Amino acid sequence: MRVLLKHDRTAEVFSKELLRIGNGQVPIDPCSGLISIPTAICQFASSKDELISSVYPNIAQNYGNYEWLAARAILAAKNIDVNDLNWTIQNQIPxxxxxxxxxxxxxxxxxxxxxxxxxxxxxxxxxxxxxxxxxxxxxxxxxxxxxxxxxxxxxxxxxxxxxxxxxxxxxxxxxxxxxxxxxxxxxxxxxxxxxxxxxxxxxxxFAMTINKSQGQSLEVCGINLEMPCFSHGQLYVACSRVGKPSSLFVYAPGQKIKNVVYRAALN
Incomplete structure (x- = not known):
């Protein structure tokens, strides 16, 4: 996991909450089948536009900074959301x-x-x-x-x-x-x-699917969960691209999401 523990108490809590998500230990609402996102692992965005501005602030001025671009990305479960995010981020690029x-x-x-x-x-x-x-x-x-x-x-x-x-x-x-x-x-x-x-x-x-992000290490990561995760461990993979909660931004309607975990795969 990309967790920064040195002199950072929030990163230690972050790592423990990530393990709970990965192991399927976060309580599930029996009516909706969703979990509430632990507040210790991320900062919430109220809209997709806010998510983009949090991960790519002032991109019109910063897109020439390659180090800045390399350190960040937005993740989503499906290509349809990824394509929409990419078009939105790059809508002023001729x-x-x-x-x-x-x-x-x-x-x-x-x-x-x-x-x-x-x-x-x-x-x-x-x-x-x-x-x-x-x-x-x-x-x-x-x-x-x-x-x-x-x-x-x-x-x-x-x-x-x-x-x-x-x-x-x-x-x-x-x-x-x-x-x-x-x-x-x-x-x-x-x-x-x-x-x-x-x-x-x-x-x-600028945005990519959660599956495509496996192996990537980021300094700033956004997750768009308008469409829920659909396979085992996707939520854990997305959240673990960064090492501390101040670097993770999540947009999820109602701050509730689906966490797909097949316990048999963990045994």
Whole structure:
């Protein structure tokens, strides 16, 4: 766990409350099936906008500070919330990069028009409509060049071209090094049909899914729980990205959330 115990009593309480969440020891309301978020582990946001401003204060002025960006992220359970958060955070960033989608089997073009393919938002695939700017935080969606460019690596965009992105590593042993990301054909694997999407293998990562955040260490973390956690240990994973309650901001309607814990998995 990323818990800072040195000279910080709140961090010690934070670690104990995290273990209670992870072990499923926080009492559950029998009527709603929800738990009340322990007040010792976080600061509450009353709205999604407040959550964003708490994690990314004055982003219009600070987005050029790579150290500042690397230290923070907002997490959510599902991609639909993540996409909405990313668009909201980056709504004033200009620039537009469009992809070219086509069906792998040309005989299927009539059955699956381009407009339909462009509308698909699939796990592990970049969106058809990708908006980026110098200073955007992105996450890599493919293993491109191990051990440097792997699925889940967070980067900062430093230069944009029609068919090439220049980016720098935000964290890790290659922090500060530049890399090149080409626009490449990506083939879908989660659909009955196969189609290619010609796009950069990245997505915005001001916000990311809780599952994608595993292994990440942050200094400031926000959690949007409009849509509840749906798998074992998700809430624990999200809350444990930081080490003290002053660094964790949570938006949950009614300050009640679902904590999915399968006790059999803990034995």
């Amino acid at each position: 620039g537009d990069l469009r992809s070219i989608d086509r069906v792998e089997n040309e005989d299927e073009v009539v059955n699956y028009p381009v407009e339909f393919l462009n509308s698909l938002d699939l796990p592990g695939m970049p969106p058809h409509h990708l908006r980026l700017k110098v200073g955007s935080v992105v996450i890599v969606l493919r293993n491109l060049h191990s051990p440097k460019l792997c699925n889940g690596t967070r980067l900062i965009v430093t230069k944009l071209m029609d068919n090439l992105i220049v980016a720098s590593f935000l964290k890790g042993p290659f922090k500060g090094e530049e890399c090149l990301l080409p626009r490449i054909p990506l083939t879908s694997t989660d659909l009955p049909l196969q189609f290619k999407r010609m796009q950069f293998p990245v997505k915005l990562a």
